[in-house]
Every structure is written in structure tokens, then in C-alpha cells.
Amino acid sequence: MRTSTPSFGSLIKNPLATIIILLSISLVLLFLPPKLSGRIKATCVAPVRPLQWATCFCSNSVSNFFDRVISSWQDARVRNRLEEQTTQLKNKIVEQQDAIYKLQNKLTNLSKFQTENKNIKTNPIPADIIGYDTSNFRKSITINVGSKHGVKPNDFIVSNNALVGRTTKVSEGSSVVQLITDPASRVPGRVLQTREQVIVEGNASAFCSLKYVPRWAKLKKGDEIVSSDIGGVYPPSLPIATIVENEVQGGSLFQSVKALPKVNISKIESVLVITN
Amino acid sequence: MRWLTFFCILLCVSLFQSTLMNWINLGLAVPDLYFPLILFYSFLSDFKQNTIANWFTGMAKDLFSEGGFGINSILFVAVGFFIWSVRGILYRGHLITQVLSAFIFSIIYNILYVAHISLSFHSLNFSTTLWVIFICSFYTAVLAPLMFWIFSKFQPTQMLFSIRDK
Secondary structure: OOOOOOOHHHHHHOHHHHHHHHHHHHHHHHOOOHHHHHHHHHHHHHHHHHHHHHHHHHHHHHHHHHHHHHHHHHOHHHHHHHHHHHOOOHHHHHHHHHHHHHHHHHHHHHHHHHHHOOOOOOOEEEEEEEEEOOOOOOOEEEEOOOHHHOOOOOOEEEEOOEEEEEEEEEOOOOEEEEEOOOOOOEEEEEEOOOOOEEEEEEOOOOOEEEEOOEOOOOOOOOOEEEEOOOOOOOOOOOEEEEEEEEEOOOOOOEOEEEEEEOOOHHHOOEEEEEOO | OOHHHHHHHHHHHHHHHHHOHHHHOEOOEOOOOHHHHHHHHHHHOOHHHHHHHHHHHHHHHHHOOOOOOOHHHHHHHHHHHHHHHHHHHOOOOOHHHHHHHHHHHHHHHHHHHHHHHHHHHOOOOHHHHHHHHHHHHHHHHHHHHHHHHHHHHHOOOOOOOOOOOO
8 A cells, every 4th residue: 555745735725734833834943043043133124224214304304394383383473474475485494403403313312422422432333223122121222333334243322421221143234232121221320429339130021129228228310321331231320311200119128119211212213332 | 805905904014013002002002903803814814815914913913022932923813713703703893892893802912911921931921911902802802893994995704794604
């Protein structure tokens, strides 16, 4: 009696075989080393990055345009005069103003960082945010600079001289930045006023929590958290967050502390990458 | 099922979800636009097509998200299979069914996803996470009928409203 092994074509027609093959691929990808899976992700998503950049650019331009239109409505006299004189050139002016504003913002950030951090021998790279994380429980952004601009994994990201996060995946023209609010983020820090050493941990909300704050530490609302150079990833004295709430629960060894990050990521368009 | 249309829809959803969410999110409430897509194809297509569509949707979400590569594809296939298996008892064309299904299954998916994150990082606050799951699922459910209407413009939906399944 002859028995024949099923061909791949007939196997793929079987729904159960299809689901087993797809789930096997997912499981293999899930258990790959993070470096390798990160590389696969970066390669797969690279063709979509220009589209993402274009969408983000259009969205920012439209947003800025609406902001200016709304602000011009608020000032009726200025609006009337502008409407009479520059109706035809209005869009062009808005576009140019937007470009100037963005460049000025970048220049101010860059010069402010360089004057305030003369002791850090690094080269800041200005970058635009081109994408956000698609998951509700992970916090990351995508920026438009990558390895060809000199960015490497674990470079840290600042905005307005405050810490935003660190690069985790770097491809040729873009990088993924893990924000300090991501559940996987741990940043060594220090309370500015009391010098207590803490770990700033993300919890997928707009706030961070501080780990390992002893119950006897005298913290109060408004205390500042700055980075510490323990671990060697982050430079010292970079502002991270402000304490908004602290509580000592029952017999626990550590305080429960909630901190608000210095940078509201939804309100910035560009960041600085500080190469390590 | 038109696969080219499916991939175009998936690309648009991915671009919107990864770039334009600041326009429509309300504080912590961020809708998951991939989820109505899962629901739509689980209602519309047969088992095999549904599995493949859900797997690709999960992969797309994984590509644009930090974290394990493949976790969303596994969860979407599982949730999609569950929706597909109970679709016979649902009146799928009705707006209320779409909203309630999106809300319930989105909560199930989010709980599974959060369980996976909690196992890895132990850093999520229980009450905040529950609140985020609720409001995100609610917002997703509210947007589901609109997303269904958009998807049905591009995909044939004659099966969607039929009472008897093949």
C-alpha cells in the first residue's frame, strides 16, 4: 500500500495547518533575542518610515496652521488687517513661519543644551518626531535620525534640557526611542533637594513612579528628580521629573512616589539625541 | 476577500495609529484602530482568511510598537478566533452589537496584553491600568461603527449581514 506525504500546497489549504504555521512563526519571533527581533522589525518597517514622516509632517503643518488661524481669530483687528492685505499670501506666510519656528526651536534647544552642559563632551543631533507607539501600554517614539547620522543604541534623548528617554532600536535613517514613561524604562536618578538615590520607573501612564525611596526620606510635592551617572548610560544632573505625590503605606519599607516627567511628549515636535 | 484592499486598509490604519493619534486621543483614552479591523474580519470572513488577516494585523501592530515581536499577532489570532466562533449567535449588522463586541473583546485583549507586560516588568499600577483598559476599550468601541462603515466601503459585506453562515 502506497502512502504519500502531503505537499506544502495542500498543507497550506488546511485551516488548522495555517493557524499552526502562523502561530509558530509568531512564537519563534517572540523568543528571538531582542537585538535580532529589533533588527527584523527595523528592516520590515524601513519602507514605511518615509510615509510615516510625510503623514507626521502634514499633520504638524495642518495643526500649526489651525493654531495660527485660531490665534488670529482671537485678535480681530489684526485678523481683519491681515485678511485685507495678505489673503493671497497667507498660506505661504504660515508655511514659512512654521519652518522658521521649527528651526528657531531646534537652534534654541541646541544652544541651550550646549551652554548648560559644557562638561559633557558629546555631539547633540537635532531630530524630528515622526511616529508614536501603536500600543496603549508601551510608550515609545520614532525619530528621523539613525545610524547614518551617528546615532547608536542607548544614546539618550533630551528636549528643553530635560531627559525624554533612550534609543533602543536604530536603523539607517530612523530610531525608536523608549520614553521614561515606558513600563520597561528604568532611569537611575537622585532627588535634587534631599540627595536620595532613586530609580525612575515608567508605568505606561503620563506619570512615572520612583522605586526604592526609603520610608524615612523627607520628600515633598515639587521636589525635582535629576539623573544620576550610576550605570554609565545617562549623564548626571539632567532634569527628569517633578514629584507630585508621595505616600507612606502601612508597614512597607519604601514610599510610594508619583512624579510628573518634565517633558510632555505630546507637545513637542523635535528632540536632541545626545550620543554616548 | 480582497487581500490588496486589506493590506491598503492595514497600512492606512498603521499610519494613522502611529502618527495622528494626538489628534483624536482624549487624555489617557487612546483608541486602538486595529481592533475594529480584527472584529470586522472576524465577522466577515471564513476561519482561514480571518486567521491570516488577524495575524497580519497583529504583526503590523508589533512592527510599530515597542516590545515583544509577535505577541500582538498571537493575541489577535486568539481573540479573532474567539469572535469568529461566537459570531453565529450575534446579529452582526446591528450597531449595538458592533459597539458591545468591540468593547468586550477589546477589554479581553487588553487584559491579556497587560498580563504579558506585567509578567515582564512588574511596573504597572493596578488601578491606573484598569482605568486605562476601560477608557481605551470604551473609546475603541465608540469608534467601531464608524470604522465598520469605512471598512465596508472597501470590502464586500454581503456576508456580514446574512443570518446563515456558510
